[in-house]
Amino acid sequence: MRSRGRRHHDASPSHREYGTSTAAPKARVEDLMKAKTRNAKRSGGTATESRRAFMRQAVLGGAGATAAALGTGRAASAAEEDVKPITIPSEFEKAKAAPLPEIDFPMSGAQVFARACKEEGVKALFCCPGNYDVVHAIGDMGIPTYSGRHEGSLCHAADAFCRATGEVAATSGTEGPGFTDMICAISAANSARSPILVLASNKTIFAEDTEQGIQDQNQQPLTEGIKKYGKRLITPARTWEYAGYAFRQLKSGVPKPVHLDFPAEIARARFTDPIDVEYFYDKTKYRTDARPHPDPQAIDRAVELLRSAERPVIVSSNGVLYSKAWDALRKLAERAHIPVVESGAMKGQFPAEHELSADAAPMALMSADVVLLVGQYCMPTLGEFAFGPDARYIRIDPGAEDIGRNLPIDVGIVSDERAALEALAAAMPRQRREAWVAEVAAAREAFEAENEEYYRTGLGYTDAVHPAVIGKELADFLHHGDLPADRTTILQGGYGIARYTRRYLRAHRPAQIINGAYQYGAIGPDIGYTVGVAAAVRHGVGAQAGFEGHPVIGITGDGGFGYTAMEVETLSKYRFPAVIVVYNNNAWGTWTGQRNNTIGLPVHLFQENLRYDKLGEALGAHGEYVTRPDEMRPALERAYQVALDESRPSVVNVQAKKEFWVRDQYPPGFLGKIEPGVMSYYH
Numbered sequence: 001m002r003s004r005g006r007r008h009h010d011a012s013p014s015h016r017e018y019g020t021s022t023a024a025p026k027a028r029v030e031d032l033m034k035a036k037t038r039n040a041k042r043s044g045g046t047a048t049e050s051r052r053a054f055m056r057q058a059v060l061g062g063a064g065a066t067a068a069a070l071g072t073g074r075a076a077s078a079a080e081e082d083v084k085p086i087t088i089p090s091e092f093e094k095a096k097a098a099p100l101p102e103i104d105f106p107m108s109g110a111q112v113f114a115r116a117c118k119e120e121g122v123k124a125l126f127c128c129p130g131n132y133d134v135v136h137a138i139g140d141m142g143i144p145t146y147s148g149r150h151e152g153s154l155c156h157a158a159d160a161f162c163r164a165t166g167e168v169a170a171t172s173g174t175e176g177p178g179f180t181d182m183i184c185a186i187s188a189a190n191s192a193r194s195p196i197l198v199l200a201s202n203k204t205i206f207a208e209d210t211e212q213g214i215q216d217q218n219q220q221p222l223t224e225g226i227k228k229y230g231k232r233l234i235t236p237a238r239t240w241e242y243a244g245y246a247f248r249q250l251k252s253g254v255p256k257p258v259h260l261d262f263p264a265e266i267a268r269a270r271f272t273d274p275i276d277v278e279y280f281y282d283k284t285k286y287r288t289d290a291r292p293h294p295d296p297q298a299i300d301r302a303v304e305l306l307r308s309a310e311r312p313v314i315v316s317s318n319g320v321l322y323s324k325a326w327d328a329l330r331k332l333a334e335r336a337h338i339p340v341v342e343s344g345a346m347k348g349q350f351p352a353e354h355e356l357s358a359d360a361a362p363m364a365l366m367s368a369d370v371v372l373l374v375g376q377y378c379m380p381t382l383g384e385f386a387f388g389p390d391a392r393y394i395r396i397d398p399g400a401e402d403i404g405r406n407l408p409i410d411v412g413i414v415s416d417e418r419a420a421l422e423a424l425a426a427a428m429p430r431q432r433r434e435a436w437v438a439e440v441a442a443a444r445e446a447f448e449a450e451n452e453e454y455y456r457t458g459l460g461y462t463d464a465v466h467p468a469v470i471g472k473e474l475a476d477f478l479h480h481g482d483l484p485a486d487r488t489t490i491l492q493g494g495y496g497i498a499r500y501t502r503r504y505l506r507a508h509r510p511a512q513i514i515n516g517a518y519q520y521g522a523i524g525p526d527i528g529y530t531v532g533v534a535a536a537v538r539h540g541v542g543a544q545a546g547f548e549g550h551p552v553i554g555i556t557g558d559g560g561f562g563y564t565a566m567e568v569e570t571l572s573k574y575r576f577p578a579v580i581v582v583y584n585n586n587a588w589g590t591w592t593g594q595r596n597n598t599i600g601l602p603v604h605l606f607q608e609n610l611r612y613d614k615l616g617e618a619l620g621a622h623g624e625y626v627t628r629p630d631e632m633r634p635a636l637e638r639a640y641q642v643a644l645d646e647s648r649p650s651v652v653n654v655q656a657k658k659e660f661w662v663r664d665q666y667p668p669g670f671l672g673k674i675e676p677g678v679m680s681y682y683h
């Protein structure tokens with residue numbers, strides 16, 4: 001077995017302008033200098049110092065050079081002028097340029113498994129050092145391999161990569177602590193139904209039960225209930241066969257994590273002859289790409305229900321991405337004139353600008369009479385969705401075992417989502433439902449008017465930046481400015497801030513928005529998620545095809561940032577052009593519940609006015625500190641420009657205040673969620 005060629009390495013960033021006007025960059029540079037001067041004055045520095053710091057930064061550019069200096073964090077004081085800049089080791093460039101090794105029999109167990117990963121199209125590996133044989137065997141196959149600072153964050157990265165692409169990603173950690181660091185992330189991926197392949201080394205089979213040595217953990221039971229399939233490999237001769245077990249699960253039905261443990265006897269097993277791995281070469285021999293097709297009778301019943309409905313709605317979720325069913329979805333919606341709302345771990349499979357999009361029309365949903373749920377893998381219970389009690393439900397799902405769980409069905413269609421939508425589109429009569437579509441449009445207008453009102457109110461709070469201002473400025477910049485509205489992939493994380501940004505940001509093409517916390521509701525994965533999204537976009541994998549190399553946005557809260565902030569270093573070392581927006585309200589969003597609890601309140605508070613931008617700078621990113629509403633848009637523009645010019649991350653630290661969550665003091669306060677649709681958070 002031979003494998004030759006260049007590594008599928010990280011493309012050097014190219015200089016790209018997002019604006020159409022050639023004057024735009026100059027204007028931005030002037031803005032930058034003004035802002036820096038203002039900030040320097042406020043912080044007691046001189047304008048000259050500040051300008052010097054900026055000029056040093058402005059000339060950095062030159063992305064792609066080996067040992068590139070990243071040190072915008074260099075302070076202006078004379079003593080610190082001597083501090084060496086942050087650099088990317090030259091080994092990174094050498095690694096990119098190195099040819100892939102030739103791999104042939106005899107092969108190790110790790111190499112055989114890695115070969116299967118390559119054949120099966122695993123698109124990326126996210127890891128920390130550990131499980132060395134497997135990690136390096138996968139890297140040697142040319143599968144882009146990213147390492148970061150915490151196994152949990154990198155596992156989150158794999159999850160987000162799957163959500164952004166619809167493809168399988170692997171993640172790996174060392175036995176014991178590295179693996180257990182991933183548990184929260186595996187659980188989050190399980191709730192989001194992401195096909196992550198979790199790999200970990202594990203105690204040797206020989207030393208079983210002895211507690212000999214370090215990093216001893218009985219790993220498989222720890223993923224009980226949060227995986228689709230798992231196995232501690234214990235039969236060296238069958239190492240390759242378990243790749244088949246793993247990929248049968250990852251590539252069929254409803255995806256979920258698969259967890260494999262590799263004791264040393266497995267990773268280092270020796271395969272001397274191709275005959276040792278029998279039908280391993282040909283994946284069509286151990287699994288099929290065939291998909292379940294819908295029962296024609298079920299289609300007839302669904303057609304009948306939809307045809308006679310007055311106010312039908314389609315809820316489009318994860319399965320539409322994984323089965324690449326967005327064209328079929330659109331065809332059905334347009335033919336039968338049915339509004340579509342998105343609810344899932346990723347959005348954009350139905351474009352927000354379409355006249356049938358009910359994504360920003362939450363108040364219309366209550367009057368739906370028939371709801372078609374397609375690919376809604378994590379199913380809400382009755383009452384969690386906004387639909388009225390009399391709504392009737394049709395559900396399309398690839399697994400019969402899930403149909404009818406949580407929500408009573410009138411018609412269950414066990415099928416691949418695309419096959420079922422195509423069948424429905426072919427069978428439905430062409431219909432027009434002008435009154436209902438007008439009702440949805442009116443609800444959309446009302447929702448947008450409410451958002452505009454929140455923004456105006458937010459602008460009135462001038463001593464800090466209100467979340468409505470962040471949401472609106474982000475949307476104006478990403479969707480209504482010089483950038484094509486569908487260009488930038490967004491990791492919509494955070495907790496309280498997400499309840500605002502979700503109102504303003506829209507998805508215009510498949511997986512343009514990745515919903516961060518989703519059903520597991522973990523605070524903190526966001527910078528890990530951003531690594532995964534940035535990797536997906538860099539190579540234009542799966543649903544990100546056509547958007548290669550463009551900047552990505554990551555949104556998080558200050559509580560959330562704390563969990564995975566070290567991954568700013570990961571973004572920086574791989575020169576990912578990510579703009580991280582941190583909603584810095586000096587507190588966990590939970591503080592409001594303890595407002596009158598004098599003793600308990602500090603549990604929910606941080607030090608105030610923390611400089612996450614400087615933390616970013618210290619890790620190789622560009623930093624922006626935004627303290628007033630009018631600074632938000634210029635800061636975003638500068639950060640985006642840094643992403644374009646230098647392919648480098650930014651941390652935009654937006655100073656808010658915790659009291660923004662108190663409606664009496666700062667209306668509209670902490671917002672409720674509206675399910676499903678723009679506020680879709682848990683489903």
Ligand SMILES: Cc1ncc(C[n+]2csc(CCOP(=O)(O)OP(=O)(O)O)c2C)c(N)n1
Nearest residue numbers: 495496497522523557558559560588589590
């Ligand atoms: C890992 C984890 N820990 C704790 C919680 C409970 N929790 C839910 S929201 C929240 C506060 C989040 O604060 P922050 O990220 O600062 O967001 P904010 O609401 O302030 O924007 C907490 C602690 C959780 N969901 N996940």
